Amino acid sequence: MPSDLAKKKAAKKKEAAKARQRPKKSEEVNGDGEQPEIQENGADSNGVGSLTKELDEFELRKTEARAVTGVLASHPNSTDVHISSLSLTFHGQELLADTSLELNSGRRYGLIGLNGTGNCLARTSVCLKAKSKQLVMLRFFALVGKSMLLSAIGHREIPIPEHIDIYHLTREMAPSDKTALQCVMEVDEQRIMLEKEAERLAHEDSECEKLMELYERLEELDADKAEMRASRILHGLGFSATMQQKKLKDFSGGWRMRVALARALFIKPFMLLLDEPTNHLDLDACVWLEEELKSFKRILVLISHSQDFLNGVCTNIIHLHQRKLKYYTGNYDQYVKTRAELEENQMKRFNWEQDQIAHMKNYIARFGHGSAKLARQAQSKEKTLQKMVASGLTERVVNDKTLSFYFPPCGKIPPPVIMVQNVSFKYSDNTPHIYKNLEFGIDLDTRVALVGPNGAGKSTLLKLLMGELLPTDGMIRKHSHVKIGRYHQHLTEQLELDLSPLEYMMKCFPEIKEKEEMRKIIGRYGLTGKQQVSPIRNLSDGQKCRVCFAWLAWQNPHMLFLDEPTNHLDIETIDALAEAINEFEGGMMLVSHDFRLIQQVAQEIWVCENQTITKWKSGILGYKEHLKSKIEKQ
CATH class of the missing domain: 3.40.50.300 (P-loop containing nucleotide triphosphate hydrolases)
Structure with missing residues (x-):
């Protein structure tokens, strides 16, 4: 007779064969x-x-x-x-x-x-x-x-x-x-x-x-x-x-x-x-x-x-x-509030139980072998303690792992750091202008989010400021000592996949001689233990992004140009990134579809549209309401 294990394996193979023939109802x-x-x-x-x-x-x-x-x-x-x-x-x-x-x-x-x-x-x-x-x-x-x-x-x-x-x-x-x-x-x-x-x-x-x-x-x-x-x-x-x-x-x-x-x-x-x-x-x-x-x-x-x-x-x-699915009514903000209240009550219950247990154990240890009356009381408390344990004790709240990013101090550069003078740009003679006659300056106090419809030129502007693209007309002047660190969604493609994060960072920054020192640096960006020494190709997309952030930060830039930095990052990592940006002493320009990140880090909103850039007078949530009203009209 075949064993239960053999039967299960046979049934699994049969189901897999059916799956090959079954028309897919999902993609x-x-x-x-x-x-x-x-x-x-x-x-x-x-x-x-x-x-x-x-x-x-x-x-x-x-x-x-x-x-x-x-x-x-x-x-x-x-x-x-x-x-x-x-x-x-x-x-x-x-x-x-x-x-x-x-x-x-x-x-x-x-x-x-x-x-x-x-x-x-x-x-x-x-x-x-x-x-x-x-x-x-x-x-x-x-x-x-x-x-x-x-x-x-x-x-x-x-x-x-x-x-x-x-x-x-x-x-x-x-x-x-x-x-x-x-x-x-x-x-x-x-x-x-x-x-x-x-x-x-x-x-x-x-x-x-x-x-x-x-x-x-x-x-x-x-x-x-x-x-x-x-x-x-x-x-x-x-x-x-x-x-x-x-x-x-x-x-x-x-x-x-x-x-x-x-x-x-x-x-x-x-x-x-x-x-x-x-x-x-x-x-x-x-x-x-x-x-x-x-x-x-x-x-x-x-x-x-x-x-x-x-x-x-x-x-x-x-x-x-x-390994459990826990359910909360309401949206994300309501979940955060409800979970905090539940965990606070759980910790109160946990602490009360632990105090009771410590008190009973102390009483049992002191009077368990004393007079008959005290010994009976100690035995009673021991039974109470056993019942508490048997019925299940409240677990200590286990908090999610917290992560902290870090951008090192970059030093001061007198303004203007970058000057844009009468700049126009188009990709070829046969295509329309992306921008016409741009005039603005940015320095180490700049904290700007670029918004606007797809194709309006947000990423193009960052490439112009980096020098990756040259203006069709006009001039972009940069301070001779300025260092710009640009993060974009294709940056992970530039990583050397056969190297580990530790090897890659040691290669990029040879001035850091000690592996332990580099391990600490990489650890700040959420890569720990075996992740630091595994080939980059074996890391998840989110982990590759963290390698890129470590590489970007240790170039010690004066300006951060961040183009869609939140792709493949979880909510907790995005919050850690926002905190690091706010503590950074240099300038920042951000392109993102994450309204909350923009709200956390941007002091100005610039709208890229109709071949120009205009400053939005209210915050990012005001801009969101503007987009909603446009949708309703359409």
């Missing part, structure tokens, strides 16, 4: 966003053959490495999902243990918890030969913790009823000859599924309300209304009418991610799973998306590093902490 991607440029004709932008098969095989390996157990506690026909006794392991690492998943229709959940809650595992490298005989390394890895939970839900490894359709968005649309508008409107598979479900429910009198909702969704997907809805969504995410007719293969990965997001919003699944949906968006698109999602009527679960976005969208917060 997946590697966690670091390094999705290969897959073309419809089987070739990508690097000349590599179609990677669809390799992606599917990797996804299968990732799924097979994951073990999920749980019991459906809600009614099979319910629109709410309650899973009890939920456990999730990945390569034997326990991420969730005997917890519950509760997702109710009409609620919008923010899933939070420290990045790397379960560490970063299962990195796989795939080598493929291009036609040019070059080797292209495609790194895929699974982020565990929050992202792993979303992935398990999206792949239906958790027993979610079949009538609840799921859309898990993490992959940008593959390059193709289809236009952005066509890709959003391609919902035939979704329509067929909804029609089948409507046909099933038509025979059940008790499901009238659910049937009406399905008919409403089918009406939204109707061809007569589809184009107008798809166009409105794309416009909200920054696509002009011309861009909507542009072929997908002509867009960058970030813009194709926006198309995938538009498709998810167009389909309106019953359960929508979003992992960092604002990473590729500018402030305008973030505000539009926030307004769009706050009216989502079904089940939304999102992971985001933006507290402001979580506040605007979420009705509930799920906190992944110590």
